[in-house]
Amino acid sequence: MHILIIPSEEYVPEYAPMAGIFQHDQAKIIQQKGHQVGVLSFTFKYSFSSLLNALIGKKNKHTKNLGIVALLTTIIKKMFTPFQSAFHYEIKDQIDVIRCDGFWGGKKSNLPLSKYEVWMKYGDIALSIYIEKYGKPDLIHAHNMIYAGLCFIELGQKYNIPVVITEHSSQYIMGEVNNELKLKLSNTFNASNNFYAVSPELIKQLEQQFSLPINKIKWLPNVLDDFIESKPLTIGKNQRQKVRFLNIANLIKLKGQAELIKAFAKLSKDKDNIELIIAGEGELKEKLIHLIDTLHLNDKVKLIGLISREEVINQLDNCDVFVLPSHYETFGVVLIEALSRGVPVVSTYCGGPECIVNDSNGILVQPKNVDELAQAMLKMYHEHNNYNKEQLRESVINLYGKEAFYKRIMEIYKSV
Incomplete structure (x- = not known):
């Protein structure tokens, strides 16, 4: 079986090796059992405004360590070849990984549906690149609805690939989802299947927040690190x-x-x-x-x-x-x-x-x-x-x- 795993956070990058570690633990188990496993990893660090602000000394956490040469190189790449320069390939513990360093362009990164639109744009390209390079997966396993789940449910329909979602996030319970995004999530939850969450209590909270029928979401606990x-x-x-x-x-x-x-x-x-x-x-x-x-x-x-x-x-x-x-x-x-x-x-x-x-x-x-x-x-x-x-x-x-x-x-x- 060929499984493509897509976390909503980055997948164990060098500078933050604990990010996406639960997905990595799961991917290794599946791969070691003889299945083909690949990963798409997304991050979106730069926008027009953040790069231009960095030029005049107003740097943020993503641009603060860029020297003038690195900053100018990044500006040229992101503004003139945003898609060609976005994708990089690596093998992590025998798992094929495509990393996407996307670009916000002129969109406001603090608007939830803007994030969804950027994820959709780069996700579509990333999936087509993955299929061309490694073959069409039998199944996509996305982790967290925001934003991997939201996007790849739609892209799975486009490419005729079934999608499984595992929800780990606490942001629904912590009140971190605005009404516009919540409506999008509710529509997607109710119109799709194959949803899982890591605890019975999280299932209960999701059912209540999105008015879902009992057993719409099933339990899939996390795994102990091998x-x-x-x-x-x-x-x-x-x-x-x-x-x-x-x-x-x-x-x-x-x-x-x-x-x-x-x-x-x-x-x-x-x-x-x-x-x-x-x-x-x-x-x-x-x-x-x-x-x-x-x-x-x-x-x-x-x-x-x-x-x-x-x-x-x-x-x-x-x-x-x-x-x-x-x-x-x-x-x-x-x-x-x-x-x-x-x-x-x-x-x-x-x-x-x-x-x-x-x-x-x-x-x-x-x-x-x-x-x-x-x-x-x-x-x-x-x-x-x-x-x-x-x-x-x-x-x-x-x-x-x-x-x-x-x-x-x-x-x-x-x-x-």
């Missing part, structure tokens, strides 16, 4: 003489690290043998550092910044409890990663975690509730050793490992 699944479980006695809590997430309000630190402060008032490690970077870093200092937790709470996949495994293997205090998650891949290393979890009822966490592997609490989170962490402080690491790992791999994913995805592909 790099983590393939590493043997290491089981040894805790030599630290401290109970270590771990959180790995972007340092943004949505991820709830402020509540986590406050809950940990309550727990640590009469306990010296505990510590909290937080891995990640983000806009709240300085505020979290200030909060740690204010609560006099500098000797117990450590922010360790971004970590590699290898270091993720190392941190999980050297913690006792993983905590995810998010306000909202469409799934919660980091939870299945923790469980695959035999680590029990504390998480919030925030969408995705409810289909992962249960009494056998952890505790669920209400989001933004510091007292409830502190009580759950206290319970884990006393009971974390009661969990069987091998059973935690076996259970999560049976549900979310690569073989479980491959079985699910092949049933879906064959059905369409």
Whole structure:
């Protein structure tokens, strides 16, 4: 079978290797099973106005690192050969990838339907190039309706290729979709089939927002990273003489690290043998550092910044409890990663975690509730050793490992 995967975000670019990583994990599993897999990856960095503004010194995040020669070269290419210069080819882990660096031209990039129009223009060209170079795929698997799903449902009809959509995004629930785009989405959802979402709660939210019939959208959970699944479980006695809590997430309000630190402060008032490690970077870093200092937790709470996949495994293997205090998650891949290393979890009822966490592997609490989170962490402080690491790992791999994913995805592909 020949599958073309199209994420709505970039596909593991060098400068942001975690972007599109879930799609990459899935693509590798399918490719390793003997199927032909290709990817179209889109980004749209420049417009007429952003390039001209950069010439007079008003640079943005995309133009700030362009020197004068690179800037002039980019202007010439984008203004005179916007399509010819847009496409580049590479092979990523034996997967053929066409990258499209599109150009906004004179369109306003902050208008949702302008984005849709630009995606359609470049998507049509990209798909025709892909078919000419690698052959016509049997199926397109687009990730997220905004904008890969919206565009390639239409383009799939044009090229007579069936399309499957998996929805991961939280922007519907977070109120980030304007009415004009919402109408376009509603029409497309109701007129098409083969929709999936990564958690039952996300399905419920989409059904409510777009007035969809029950079972219009089905469940297709994310997959555990094979790099983590393939590493043997290491089981040894805790030599630290401290109970270590771990959180790995972007340092943004949505991820709830402020509540986590406050809950940990309550727990640590009469306990010296505990510590909290937080891995990640983000806009709240300085505020979290200030909060740690204010609560006099500098000797117990450590922010360790971004970590590699290898270091993720190392941190999980050297913690006792993983905590995810998010306000909202469409799934919660980091939870299945923790469980695959035999680590029990504390998480919030925030969408995705409810289909992962249960009494056998952890505790669920209400989001933004510091007292409830502190009580759950206290319970884990006393009971974390009661969990069987091998059973935690076996259970999560049976549900979310690569073989479980491959079985699910092949049933879906064959059905369409």
